[in-house]
Amino acid sequence: MPNGSLDKFIYEDKSPPIVSRRLDCKILYDIAIGIARGLEYLHRGCNTRILHFDIKPHNILLDENFCPKISDFGLAKLCSRRESAVSIIGARGTVGYIAPEVFSRHFGVVSHKSDVYSYGMMVLEMVGMKNNIKAEVNRSSEIYFPHWIYNRLESDQRLGLQNIRNESDEMVRKMTIVGLWCIQTYLQLDQE
Incomplete structure (x- = not known):
């Protein structure tokens, strides 16, 4: 794929952002929509449902028009x-x-929704231009990336998107909300 994988366009580098690697907000939005359509096809469009189990920016390849292609079906x-x-x-x-249910059955059963969770985490990374796990943090509250992005959204703070050109607050907000919806967990506790 001419443009490689999505990860090289969304992670902050220690050096100043490279202009050629900065994506237009509309392109980033279209990539997110394209990935969602790809997952919908895998989950509902095929005769046999395909669960990917490894949706992440490294496994999203971009063609010459930045049309996303889901790759690496090794864990599918x-x-x-x-x-x-x-x-x-x-x-x-x-x-x-x-997804939490993949490593702990207390969160529910494993299903195609596990890919939806992974997609949500990836979309939040696309919006926040940050990896969702920091290896080196000062406080444990900094580890869980969705809390960081939710707090910024809730307080109407800008996300500080250095790597996105022509940032559209409306598109970024939509992507953030969709990402957060995808990662919500619902625990049904026994009422005794």
């Missing part, structure tokens, strides 16, 4: 379209993108 699992839950042995995916 095929299942019947009728199945709502799948069984897997051990966690699959990359830390920071793995």
Whole structure:
């Protein structure tokens, strides 16, 4: 793919942003929509449902027109379209993108929604231009990236998007809200 993978366009570098790697906000938005359509095809458009289990910027390739292509199906699992839950042995995916139910059954069953969670984390990274896990932090509250981005959204702060050209507050806000919706967990606690 001529433009390589998405990760090289969305992560901050220690050096000043390279102008040629800065994406227009509309292009970034279209990439997010394209990935969502790709996932929808894998989950509903094929005769057999395909669960990817490793949706992340490194596995999104961009063609010459920045049209995204989902790649690396090494952890994928095929299942019947009728199945709502799948069984897997051990966690699959990359830390920071793995849905909670994949590593702990207390969060629910593993299903195609695990890819939706990974997609949400990736969209938040696209918006925030940050990796969702910091290896070196001063406080543990800095580790969970969605809290950081939610707090900025809630307080109407700009996200400080240095690597996006022609930033559109409306598009960025939509992407942020969709990303946060995708990663919500719902725990049904037994009421005794």
